[in-house]
Amino acid sequence: MLEFRSNNTAHRPVIDALTLITRYAKAGNLTYYPIGETMPTHRGTSGDWSDLVYRADTRGRQRVARMVYEVVTFQALREQLRCKEIWVVGADSWRNPDEDLPADFEQRRGQNYGELRKPLDPAMFIHDLRSEMTAALGELNTAVPGLEWLDITDRASGAITLSKFEAAPEPRNLRRIKAEVQRRWGTVALIDILKEAVLRTGCLADVSAVAGSGTLPVDVLAERLMLAIYAYGTNTGIRAVAAGGGHGHTEDEIRYVRRRYLTRDTAQAVAIGIANATFTARQQSVWGEGSTAVASDSTHFRSYDQNIFTEWHSRYGGRGILIYWHVERGSMVVHSQTLRASASEVHAMVEGAIRHGTTMKVEGNYVDSHGQSEIGFGITRLLGFDLLPRIKQINKVRLYRPAAGQPDACPNLAPALTRPIRWDLVEQNYDQMIKYATAIRQGTASTEAILRRFTRSASHPTYQAMLEVGRAQRTIFVARYLRSRELQREITEGLNVVEAFNGANSVIYYGKGGEIASNRQDEQEMTVLCLRILQAALVYVNTLMLQDVLAEDDWAELLTPEESPRADPAVLAARPALRRSQTRHDRTPQHPNCAAGQRPVSGSSAKRRP
Incomplete structure (x- = not known):
């Protein structure tokens, strides 16, 4: 019923395998494909599945098991659909990913770069980002000996040990x-x-x-x-x-x-x-200047078992849907959206921050661990606002080096440091990254559909470059977060606001036991x-x-x-x-x-x- 295509020849075997499956769809109870049939080989047929796909029949001949081949092909199709390496003709969210990008990007290149406040020259972008990394790591390296709440040593559980700050007294x-x-x-x-x-x-x-x-x-x-x-x-x-x-x-x-x-x-x-x-x-005399930061978080709303759209959420341990809120520091909600239980909170965070529709100018977004990722740091850097997360397992976070050939730089941070950023990837794919950021800002496609390309199963070169930008930006953030007690408190206070907001929702939304x-x-x-x-x-x-x-x-x-x-x-x-x-x-x-x-x-x- 569906027609699948790909812009990458590397995924052609999966599409050829689907053609084979379609041809034998009405073949009845067929255990093995006929001898002499050309069997497209893709990565789903290798590895742990190969012994099940290729089996010997009663005569000892090597054959391809039809049912197992179908299963591994559909699994490979699912993985490539998720990152849009394979797309569906006539679809919307699952359409050709090239159609998600602005068609007039080349004609409006200078204006698009200007609206994102990014230089046309990738060397300037890399220079600024690398300079920020160097400065942030240098300041943290100098401050570490005097920070009583921070310890960076080589240990199996993680190099970074960050103590909690004391709760502020209630006014x-x-x-x-x-x-x-x-x-x-x-x-x-x-x-x-x-x-x-x-x-x-x-x-x-x-x-x-x-x-x-x-x-x-x-x-x-x-x-x-x-x-x-x-x-x-x-x-x-x-x-x-x-x-x-x-x-x-x-x-x-x-x-x-x-x-x-x-x-x-x-x-x-x-x-x-x-x-x-x-x-x-x-x-202003009471509240001060207007806030430019929002806190975003999801809350789980239960729904009836008879609801055919009900999903079971493993983290919340129950059936229902997710509601993702963006709440500014004064407890005013500026954006809301419904999410599937399996949806990523990163795209929801980006969507609300740039398309909230109010007069508020969002320059920072507080999130919990589920609202941040390396891709999230990369895309927010390109879009021009700060991702300010409270990272749950910060002890395992690695700090990337801004340049190669400097093994003795920042000796106090050595246990937490890892490889240098691959700036060559950023330079080669800089224009394509700006094109994706422009698509998100202009809304030529949904943020979820665009960021779907940037998943772990993707081989897209822009994804690898976006990861490098995200790693650099996360290193800058973590270095400043570890050094500043004020920033740690600020993020916690912002997230406390959205938690209190969720608490009020449970009081207001009381009908039918709070179930949708x-x-x-x-x-x-x-x-x-x-x-x-x-x-x-x-x-x-x-x-x-x-x-x-x-x-x-x-x-x-x-x-x-x-x-x-x-x-x-x-x-x-x-x-x-x-x-x-x-x-x-x-x-x-x-x-x-x-x-x-x-x-x-x-x-x-x-x-x-x-």
Whole structure:
């Protein structure tokens, strides 16, 4: 039914083997292929499988077992499809990988390089990257003897030993401010928080404009849209929300509005509108300068056994789907996406950082171990933002040398050092790497489809070059991470924000035991987007409440410098310059509503009923 092709002659045997299998598909119960038949040999037929593929029949003749040959061919096909060495005619995600690249790249070469802020000359790119590596390793080598939290010695378990830093004391006055918010406004219903956010931000204006030619009054449409968003975001369902009464809208009326007006693009626009309104409403005197870093992480949502799209996730130990969030330092979600259980978090991290759609400028992304890889470091270097991971097994990380022929350089780091970077590969494939980075930035194909080429089973030369760039960039990051306690705390604080965000999701998304009932992908995406809208509205309203309290001199003067939401100049000055000279990060402390890993106070703890 499918037609497979490849742009690499090395994989032609797999396609020829598929032709052979197709020809004998209706041959019945055939144990061996006929003698004299030409059998394409590929790497799947060698190694451990060769003794099973080539067997002697009852007459002692060497034959090819049909069933085993089919199995190893399909395994080889799967591996090459994953990295798009083999592609499918007429497909979208699995199409010819050359079609994923921008067609006008050659005509707009200078502009494409300029938009990525990369030099046209590969020698300049290599010089800058190698200079950063040399400087980062040199600074770490000099600092190692005086770093009490770091030990680099030759041991079997890993050369690097990094001790944990002590937890910061919980700010006591933030609890008093939360209590004051609770005293003034009490426990606010979540539907009221959503209504307040909609009225103040006007985020439903575009939907109302689309419905302007209809017969529904604008205010009626807005009410029904909010009820539909609430039904999806809390997982209670439209029927339960309609049965709650008191609003005068029937189940059929809410379902009609959901079906006609609440689309994926509409829900995403509403979430982005609330996020942008929050950024605008924040007072710099309270929150400091705007943050340019986001934290991203996935959370597992359970689903019913009857869901035909259900996957079992080995890491989370249960059935369901993954939701990948991008949350900035003030607890505002800027992007969300659904992932398969087997999907890589690296492409999700890149996708959210460059296509979040809000007014926020992302220059850094905090991730956990699953959101980083050598390819991730390489592509983020080319795209122009920092990958800032918390690496779980940092003791086994190897630091690459910036140049060959310098075995005595950085003696304090010798146990953790490995081979030099292969700069010749980077130079030879520099233009092709920029082409792939341009494709991701311009969205000529999905980030997942493009990065699918860069897997371990790929033999693509650009993949090898991207690995070398990633190894160089990861070496720069690890060298600075080991040396700077401030950077370690910053990454941990950023990831704590997204963990607190996930904790609040479990409270808001309470209907049906928190399990997704629908097996339709569009319904699952709508559920996630509506949950994102409720979270954004919650943060928006809480931000206004906190600013209202802190506007009074007595409360503003109560906070110590450590507790104040303002960015501490001393901390900013001590922060290492992780970015290149043309970019920077702003350190905005954690949202007071999520301090010490707690969930937001107002409107998040009492939402068990519509």
